[in-house]
Amino acid sequence: MTAIALQGTGSNVGKSLLVAGLCRAARRRGISVAPFKPQNMSNNAAVTADGGEIGRAQALQALAAGIEPVSDMNPVLLKPESERGAQLVVQGRRRETLAARRYGAMKHELLGAVLESYGRLRARHDLVLVEGAGSPAEVNLRAGDIANMGFARAADVPVILAGDIDRGGVIAQIVGTQAVLDPADNAMIAGFLVNKFRGDPALFEDGYRLIADRTGWRGFGVLPWFGAAHRLPAEDALDLGRAPAGTGVTVACLCFPRIANFDDLDPLAAEPGVSLVMVRPGEPVPAAARLVILPGSKSTRADLAALRAEGWDIDLRAHLRRGGQVLGLCGGYQMLGRSIADPDGLDGPPGTLEGLGLLEIDTVMQAQKRLGRVAGIHAETGHPVSGYEIHMGASEGPDRARPFAMIDGAGEGAVSASGQVAGTYLHGVFAADDFRAAWLSRIGVARSGLDHAASVEQALDALADHLEAHLEIDAILAAAR
Structure with a gap:
């Protein structure tokens, strides 16, 4: 054999x-x-x-x-x-x-x-x-x-x-x-x-x-x-939204043309108190959404342009006026900032693109890709988080003083002064059951007791x-x- x-x-x-x-x-x-x-x-x-x-x-x-x-x-x-x-x-x-x-x-x-x-x-x-x-x-x-x-x-x-x-x-x-x-x-x-x-x-x-x-x-x-x-992670973006929609609190995720690492969403889709809605081109962000997620992207600037072309930037501001929450993951985190600079043309033609301006950070693309597994503590709730980084670029700015998580004593990610907008480079954080329950409780989702790792097994x-x-x-x- x-x-x-x-x-x-x-x-x-x-x-x-x-x-x-x-x-x-x-x-x-x-x-x-x-x-x-x-x-x-x-x-x-x-x-x-x-x-x-x-x-x-x-x-x-x-x-x-x-x-x-x-x-x-x-x-x-x-x-x-x-x-x-x-x-x-x-x-x-x-x-x-x-x-x-x-x-x-x-x-x-x-x-x-x-x-x-x-x-x-x-x-x-x-x-x-x-x-x-x-x-x-x-x-x-x-x-x-x-x-x-x-x-x-x-x-x-x-x-x-x-x-x-x-x-x-x-x-x-x-x-x-x-x-x-x-x-x-x-x-x-x-x-x-x-x-x-x-x-x-x-x-x-x-x-x-x-x-x-x-x-x-x-x-x-x-x-x-x-x-x-x-119940198992999908690899192909064509499989997004294959899970039956729940009847709980609406969490919306923007489906970028080059969406990446979308298995970040699997633990949310598995939560009985969450109705995960994949917002596709031609569709508005649901007014009922309590949380909107900007997921990872393989081409951040191109997907940011696509987001604007769909009018989702306008929807996001209306969502925040209604008191909603926004979370950016990796490329989605970069989009939330003031600017994305790519002087060496690593993510398309060289240049700088204005971000959504929902976080006080600026991103510069870098040739060296950051790869690694990480573990730390979610800054707001104190619950352990773990995941991995897989990105090109570094983000700095005033909102970094309010980190999303603490990794080896250093702040990671950023949170807006209002607390409504957050971003992180960490993928896979929602697989941590205690953190996920605490995060979702902020938008009215009751703890379900879901053991995500056991569910996959x-x-x-x-x-x-x-x-x-x-x-x-x-x-x-x-x-x-």
Whole structure:
């Protein structure tokens, strides 16, 4: 047993949750298992134990496996900053911002780093569960591929292909993938599974047999829709708002075009006394909101311009006049200040942009990215907070004299003189149960007793139970080599 890869017939077919569930199932069998995604594209990142950054899905998969996340689990991470460009992170460290065309030309150079990271994980664990990206059926991208069949062939890792029946056409998805792959790539596929089935799986028996007959591949099962998926961190911004809205106090979050690290919101969404509303382009900030959150952003100045274009700056001032609260997280914190200066053009063209002026701070973008896990005390309530920093830029000004938190004896973040507006560079603070309860009590949310970490663990166990009930897990693991 060495490795098995889960690839999909398309994006968002459920590969990340499948790997997380398999990690938990393998761990239950006493197998030392680690997740691995050669190349990921996501602005939802996690800081690792070794001080790097990886996709949020790999951090969740590591939790399912019962191990600390490390940079080798996602050696190539692309963080989109515009329609045509992305920040390139290699083995946990920012390398540069580059255009999509240039990245395509350099992918072959990155295969060495991918195989190096994979080799280290393979040496430390009994099993590596590999998650593909997008689909191997995108054969126009096959040359230089490091995410799907290019990696599988280079590392000799067998593949299980997952199709998504919820979006329709799953027979064509799987049979069509075989039709467009070259024979050597097809030879890497050990079998298939069908994901996200709604209703009685027995109704798909004929279709399942048809896929097996047409492809000659072994089927590993039909997996019904997993209803508790909303209790686990999402990686794709397309999944925002997938949790059922609560009926409690309204907390609104602005959905920037380049929203980042949005798993900050998960503990709030899980609170029974909170109705978390994701405010999308074309929608106003709800008048009923008690708290408005400006989340993280991969391109702060561009998202600030988008905020103004939506008229949300006007909505925010009306919200404050009604006595509401505003919290900025990382990029959202920077937007709340008086100005954002970027003399070296790290976040778009060089220049300075006027901020919202709701906090007396000024931000200067800096080339050195700040990465790290932190722990401290929330200044107002005295409750412990913990999280991570992952940002470029430093903020200073009079409101820093009223810090959001104290970290190693130094103030972090800022609070306005009125106390209505606060900002912090800390991601993940709402995962701290006591702090979250105290913070929410300020806007009238009663303490629920939610243990967020336990809730995530329970959801991972439920996910593994779900896979065990419907897929041939032992056969999947036996396909590894």
